[in-house]
Amino acid sequence: MSGTEEKSRSPWVILALVIVALIGGLGGWLLGTRQQPGDKAAIEEIVRNYILEHPEILPQAMERLQAREDGKQVASAGNALTAPFPGAVLGNPNGSVTLVEFTDYACGYCRASVPEVEALIAANPDLKVVIRELPILSPASADAARWSLAAAEQGKFEAFHKAMFAAGRPAADTIQAAAARAGLDLDLARKVIAEPRVEAEIKQNLDFARQLRIDGTPSWVIGKQLMAGAVGQKVLQEAIDAAKAAPKE
Incomplete structure (x- = not known):
């Protein structure tokens, strides 16, 4: 992709x-x-x-047209886009503002975004961050994604999420180290990973990415805005503020 x-x-x-x-x-x-x-x-x-x-009107017009097209794509994805795999959430699970992040544990820019997301959560108590696993960079990315969903099942998603990024690129040893550090029940996690719903979640995320024309990580959706790449904390905060100010539909 x-x-x-x-x-x-x-x-x-x-x-x-x-x-x-x-x-x-x-x-x-x-x-x-x-x-x-x-x-x-x-x-x-x-x-x-x-x-x-x-x-000078062309860049402005291009930006406005792109934003309009992005908004249509996000709207077409429906509420399912912001509905997380149970437990795969950071921040306030009942927050009034939702930020969706498409991420891959093999992505260096995603790793660099971890402290920025933590800062956004600290600054916005009403922020719900839905993590959508998008393992597109390596075969081991998919393994790490499955383990993260198994961690979510045990209520330890955040712990695994941080530990996996801290462990380095996904591989059998780093995944197991992150799982141990997060305190997962490894036998239970392996059972969850084997369940069809885990594979269905990853497939759905890949489908969302195709629908939204996302071909890299991290990518972000908030309100009707779609942003690609390591856009930085400031840009994300501005998007959060805009979503808070937007009229409720």
Whole structure:
């Protein structure tokens, strides 16, 4: 799920859509205000010249269009996106604001985001962080993800989550070390891992990622905003504040 080619082309696709929207919108306005419809080519020339004279509008328009498209994708995912695997939650499980994080235990940027998420939780008592395991970087990532869900079953998700990132890249020995450090009942965990619902959870997360066009970790969803990469605590806090201020639907 690299999505490299699609990702590299997406800004140009967005730019084309923006220009088409600008031409369509401004052209429609001009036609609507004229007594005579005028020449379509002349209208397009007016729009072209306006864009050339005011190129600063393009990044703003691209950003707004991308945000609109992201909002549609998040809305289409429905409430299931913010419904966690039982216990796979950080912060306030009954919080009024939900931040969804797609993460992989082999992801260095995810590891670097751990203290930032902890700081956000400390600063926002009403914040619920739903962790969606997205093991896309290595085969051992999937093993670590399964163990994390087994830890959630035992009410020790946070302990395993921190221990696994602290242990280094996922491997048989680091996973077992993290499980021991988190105090898991290892036999019970192995039974849970073998249950179909664990595999179903990981499959659902992969499906969400495809639907939202997520091809890397960490990725974040809050409200209708979708953010990719290690965006930092400040950006996440701004998104949390915006979600708090948004009218309730």
